[in-house]
Amino acid sequence: MEKQRQNQKPFWRKPLDYKEIKKRKGNVIIIEDLCKGCEFCIEFCPTNSLKKSEKLNLKGYHPPIFNPENCTGCGFCERICPEFAIIVEKIEMEVK
Numbered sequence: 001m002e003k004q005r006q007n008q009k010p011f012w013r014k015p016l017d018y019k020e021i022k023k024r025k026g027n028v029i030i031i032e033d034l035c036k037g038c039e040f041c042i043e044f045c046p047t048n049s050l051k052k053s054e055k056l057n058l059k060g061y062h063p064p065i066f067n068p069e070n071c072t073g074c075g076f077c078e079r080i081c082p083e084f085a086i087i088v089e090k091i092e093m094e095v096k
């Protein structure tokens with residue numbers, strides 16, 4: 001039963017108004033030299049779209065790097081950053 005469920009498409013019906021619904025994505029801009037490496041943004045991103053980079057900024061910390069694939073543009077990383085080093089641009093896209 002469980003295996004059968006896994007093979008099914010998760011949403012086999014589309015809502016009637018799906019063409020009017022916009023999917024939200026985000027573009028995260030990181031001002032690397034403001035970062036103090038606290039990793040709050042990495043820890044609390046609900047989609048794991050941020051991770052610690054290898055490079056060092058001017059202060060000697062590792063700023064995060066952004067992977068846009070799963071980001072929903074929720075803006076949480078921007079709100080939680082104590083150094084105001086993150087800006088989130090919200091982008092609305094058509095659902096296909």
Ligand code: SF4
Pocket residue numbers: 030034035036037038039040041042063064080081082083084085086
């Ligand atoms: S929350 Fe801000 S200061 Fe902390 S690691 Fe992320 S970008 Fe850097």
Ligand code: SF4
Pocket residue numbers: 026028044045046047048049050070071072073074075076077078088
């Ligand atoms: S906007 Fe939300 S989903 Fe995107 S990186 Fe920031 S916390 Fe993660």
